[in-house]
Amino acid sequence: MTNTRTQRVAVIGAGVIGICTALQLQQAGFAVTLYDENGLAQGCSKGNAGHFATEQVFPLAQVALLKKLPAMLFNPLGPLRIDWRYAIKALPWFWQFIKNMPTARFIAHTHALKALNEHAIHAYERLLANYQLGHLLTKQGSLLTFEKTPLVDVQRTLAMYQAQGIKVKLLDAKQVHALEPSLSDKINHALLFEDVAHSIEPHLFCIQLAQKFSLLKGQFRQQKVVAITPKSEGFMVSDEQDSLNFDKVVIAAGAWSASLIEPLGYTAPLDTERGYHCMVNINHGLTRPVASAERSLIMTPMSQGLRVAGTVEFAGINRKANNKRALALLPHAQALLASQPLSATTTWMGCRPSLPDSLPIIGQAPNHNNLYFAFGHQHLGLTQGAITAELITDLCLNKAPSINLEPYSINRFMR
Numbered sequence: 013m014t015n016t017r018t019q020r021v022a023v024i025g026a027g028v029i030g031i032c033t034a035l036q037l038q039q040a041g042f043a044v045t046l047y048d049e050n051g052l053a054q055g056c057s058k059g060n061a062g063h064f065a066t067e068q069v070f071p072l073a074q075v076a077l078l079k080k081l082p083a084m085l086f087n088p089l090g091p092l093r094i095d096w097r098y099a100i101k102a103l104p105w106f107w108q109f110i111k112n113m114p115t116a117r118f119i120a121h122t123h124a125l126k127a128l129n130e131h132a133i134h135a136y137e138r139l140l141a142n143y144q145l146g147h148l149l150t151k152q153g154s155l156l157t158f159e160k161t162p163l164v165d166v167q168r169t170l171a172m173y174q175a176q177g178i179k180v181k182l183l184d185a186k187q188v189h190a191l192e193p194s195l196s197d198k199i200n201h202a203l204l205f206e207d208v209a210h211s212i213e214p215h216l217f218c219i220q221l222a223q224k225f226s227l228l229k230g231q232f233r234q235q236k237v238v239a240i241t242p243k244s245e246g247f248m249v250s251d252e253q254d255s256l257n258f259d260k261v262v263i264a265a266g267a268w269s270a271s272l273i274e275p276l277g278y279t280a281p282l283d284t285e286r287g288y289h290c291m292v293n294i295n296h297g298l299t300r301p302v303a304s305a306e307r308s309l310i311m312t313p314m315s316q317g318l319r320v321a322g323t324v325e326f327a328g329i330n331r332k333a334n335n336k337r338a339l340a341l342l343p344h345a346q347a348l349l350a351s352q353p354l355s356a357t358t359t360w361m362g363c364r365p366s367l368p369d370s371l372p373i374i375g376q377a378p379n380h381n382n383l384y385f386a387f388g389h390q391h392l393g394l395t396q397g398a399i400t401a402e403l404i405t406d407l408c409l410n411k412a413p414s415i416n417l418e419p420y421s422i423n424r425f426m427r
C-alpha cells in the first residue's frame with residue numbers, strides 16, 4: 013500500500029490557488045506536480061489589486077445591486093459591462109445570480125465568506141513563516157473612501173461591517189488626509205480596515221512561493237492538461253506530451269476549471285468576471301490600498317507604481333481584452349488623488365473565476381475519491397489562497413478540515 017509520505021498529487025493550475033495548494037501539500041509530505049500551460053501565475057493571479065481583502069464578506073449577489081444596475085449597464089466604460097455577443101450565453105449565470113440575492117441566501121453566503129476570510133491572513137502567515145517570507149504581506153490596513161455619499165449612509169455601511177465583527181473605524185476628511193495626505197480633499201469620509209494586508213507585487217508574490225516549491229523538489233510541468241482519467245487507484249493525468257499517474261488530483265484551474273471537471277461528470281455554472289488594471293508609474297505616496305465606494309475601483313501602491321484596478325466585464329474567457337476599460341479607470345484615480353496628471357504605463361485584463369453565489373468551490377469531488385476542487389474564488393482568490401490550500405491539504409490527509417466545507421461543495425449545483 014502506498015505510504016502517505018510518498019503519495020503523488022497533481023495540482024492543475026499555477027495561479028495563486030494552485031501555487032499555495034502545491035506548497036502546502038508539499039509541506040505535508042506529498043510529492044507534488046504542478047501543471048500550468050502558460051507558466052507560473054500568468055492568469056488572473058498575475059495582475060490583481062494585491063489586496064488581502066478579508067473585510068469583503070458580502071456576496072456580490074445582493075438586492076442592493078439591482079438599483080444600481082441600469083446606470084451601470086448604460087455606461088460602456090463603467091464598472092459593469094455585458095458584451096451583447098455574450099449576453100445569451102451568460103443568461104443562466106445571471107438568473108442564478110439573481111436567485112442568490114434574497115436575504116436568507118445573502119446571510120448564509122456572508123457567513124460562508126466570513127468563515128474563509130477570518131482565517132485567510134493567519135493561514136498566509138503560517139505558510140509564509142515556513143520560508144521566512146512573512147515580509148511579503150504588508151500590513152497597513154486599507155481604506156474605503158466616500159466623496160458624496162451622505163454620512164448616514166456611510167454609517168449604515170460601517171454598521172454592516174461591525175455587525176460581522178470586522179475591525180473598522182469611521183474617519184472624517186481630516187483623519188483621512190492625516191493618514192493619506194496624497195488623497196483629494198473631495199473625500200469626505202472613509203472606513204479604515206485595520207486587519208487587512210496587501211502585496212506590493214502580487215505576481216512576484218506567486219513566483220516567490222513557486223520558487224520555494226521548486227527548491228524543495230516540487231515538479232512544475234508547463235503543459236496543458238487535456239484529460240484526467242480515473243484508474244482503479246488514483247488518476248492518470250494527460251498533457252499534450254505525456255501521461256502520468258497520481259494518487260490524488262486537485263483542480264485549481266481558475267476560470268478554466270469547468271472544462272476539466274465536465275468529462276468527469278461534474279457541472280458548475282462557472283463564468284468569468286473579467287477585470288482590468290492600469291498601472292501608473294509612481295505610487296503618489298499612498299501607503300495602503302484605497303478603494304472608492306462610489307467609483308468601484310481600488311488603488312494599491314506597488315513596487316512598480318500605483319495599480320488602479322476594478323471593473324467587471326462579462327465577455328467570456330476567450331475574447332480579447334478591451335484596454336479602453338483599463339484606461340477608463342485613470343480619470344477616477346486622478347479625481348481621488350491630489351496630484352499632477354497621472355499617466356498609464358501598462359494595462360492588463362484578468363479572468364476572475366466566478367460562481368453566481370459568490371462562493372468558491374472547495375472540497376472533495378462527490379463521486380471520486382482523491383479528486384479535489386479548488387476554484388471559483390471570484391474577487392477574493394488572492395485573499396483566500398492560503399486558507400484554501402490548508403483546507404485541501406486537510407482533505408488530502410483525511411483530516412477533518414478546520415472549517416465546515418458544506419457551503420463550498422459542488423453539490424450545491426448538482427442537486
Ligand SMILES: Cc1cc2nc3c(=O)[nH]c(=O)nc-3n(C[C@H](O)[C@H](O)[C@H](O)COP(=O)(O)OP(=O)(O)OC[C@H]3O[C@@H](n4cnc5c(N)ncnc54)[C@H](O)[C@@H]3O)c2cc1C
Nearest residue numbers: 025027029055056057060061063237266287392393394395
Ligand atoms: C482586476 C482584478 C483585481 C483583483 N484584485 C484582487 C484583490 O485585490 N484581492 C483578491 O483577493 N483577489 C483579487 N482578484 C481576484 C483574484 O485575482 C482571483 O480570484 C485569483 O487570481 C484566482 O486565482 P486562481 O489560481 O483560481 O486562477 P488563475 O490565477 O487564473 O490561475 C488558473 C491557472 O490555471 C491554468 N490552467 C487552466 N486550464 C489549464 C489546463 N487545462 N492545464 C494546465 N493549466 C491550466 C491557467 O493557465 C491559469 O494560470 C482580482 C481580480 C482582478 C481581475
